[in-house]
Amino acid sequence: MSGASVARAGQRVLHDVDLRIDSGELVALLGANGSGKSTLLRAAVGVLPLETGCAHLFGQPVHRGSSHERVGYVPQESSEAGSIPATARETVASGLLSARSWWPRSRDPRVMDALDAVGMADLAGRPITRMSGGQRRRVMIARALVRAPRLLVLDEPFSGVDVPTQELIAGLFRELSAAGTTILVVLHETGPLAGDIRRAVVLDHGRVVHDGAEQDRPRLHPGHGHPEDAAPLDECLGQEIHPL
Numbered sequence: 556m557s558g559a560s561v562a563r564a565g566q567r568v569l570h571d572v573d574l575r576i577d578s579g580e581l582v583a584l585l586g587a588n589g590s591g592k593s594t595l596l597r598a599a600v601g602v603l604p605l606e607t608g609c610a611h612l613f614g615q616p617v618h619r620g621s622s623h624e625r626v627g628y629v630p631q632e633s634s635e636a637g638s639i640p641a642t643a644r645e646t647v648a649s650g651l652l653s654a655r656s657w658w659p660r661s662r663d664p665r666v667m668d669a670l671d672a673v674g675m676a677d678l679a680g681r682p683i684t685r686m687s688g689g690q691r692r693r694v695m696i697a698r699a700l701v702r703a704p705r706l707l708v709l710d711e712p713f714s715g716v717d718v719p720t721q722e723l724i725a726g727l728f729r730e731l732s733a734a735g736t737t738i739l740v741v742l743h744e745t746g747p748l749a750g751d752i753r754r755a756v757v758l759d760h761g762r763v764v765h766d767g768a769e770q771d772r773p774r775l776h777p778g779h780g781h782p783e784d785a786a787p788l789d790e791c792l793g794q795e796i797h798p799l
C-alpha cells in the first residue's frame with residue numbers, strides 16, 4: 556500500500572499508510588481498539604475502497620472485484636458466518652468457490668484436511684450456528700486455508716479461542732510461514748506467536764507509528780472510537796452478537 560487513506564461513514568480513519576510486505580513474511584498488525592487495523596486489512600484485500608493512494612496484491616492493483624484465489628482472509632468474528640445454518644464442512648468448502656468453480660465441493664479431500672488442521676474434523680457435520688465462538692473461528696480459519704493461499708490475512712484469529720487451540724493454530728502458522736506463505740495477522744497480544752514475530756506494524760489513530768522489531772514497539776494505550784470500550788458491563792452483556 557502506498558499513501559493509502561480510507562474513510563468510514565464520511566470520516567477518514569486510515570491516513571496515508573505506506574506498507575510493503577514481501578513474500579514469505581509474517582507480520583503482526585497491532586494497535587488499540589479503533590486504531591484502524593481491520594480497516595487496513597479490508598482495504599488491503601479490496602473490500603474497502605481507498606480515498607487516496609493505491610494498493611497492490613501480487614503486483615496487481617487491488618479493487619473490489621479482485622480475484623482472491625491466492626488470498627485467505629479471516630474477518631473478525633462479528634462480521635462472519637451470520638445465521639446461515641451451513642455445516643462446518645460446507646462452510647469450508649465455500650472457500651473453494653471461485654469465478655471458475657461455483658459448485659460447493661464438500662467432498663473435496665482438501666476440506667477435511669483443512670478441518671483436521673484446526674482440530675475440527677470431528678465436528679465437520681455440525682451447523683456453525685450451533686458452535687461456540689471459538690469453534691466457529693477455527694472453521695473460518697480452515698475456510699481460509701482450504702485453497703492453500705499464498706497470502707493469509709487474519710483479523711484476531713485467537714479471539715475466543717482457548718489456549719491449547721491457540722497453540723495448535725500458532726503451530727499451523729509457523730508451518731505455513733516456514734513453507735513460504737505470507738501472513739498478515741491482527742493481534743491484540745502476540746500471545747503464542749510472540750517468539751515468531753520479527754516485524755510488528757503498530758497503528759495509532761489510523762497512522763503507522765511503528766514498523767519494525769516487535770520488542771521495540773510502543774506500548775498500546777486504552778482504546779478509543781469503540782463505544783463498548785467505555786460502556787458499563789451490564790450494557791455490554793445486553794448485546795446479542797449472534798442471535799440464533
Ligand SMILES: Nc1ncnc2c1ncn2[C@@H]1O[C@H](COP(=O)(O)OP(=O)(O)OP(=O)(O)O)[C@@H](O)[C@H]1O
Pocket residue numbers: 563564568586587588589590591592593594595779780781
Ligand atoms: N462500519 C463502520 N462504520 C463507520 N465507522 C467505522 C466502521 N467500522 C469501523 N469504524 C471506525 O473506523 C475506525 C477504525 O476501526 P477499525 O475497526 O478498523 O479499528 P480496529 O483497530 O480494527 O479496532 P478493534 O481492535 O476494536 O477491532 C474506528 O474509529 C471505528 O469506529
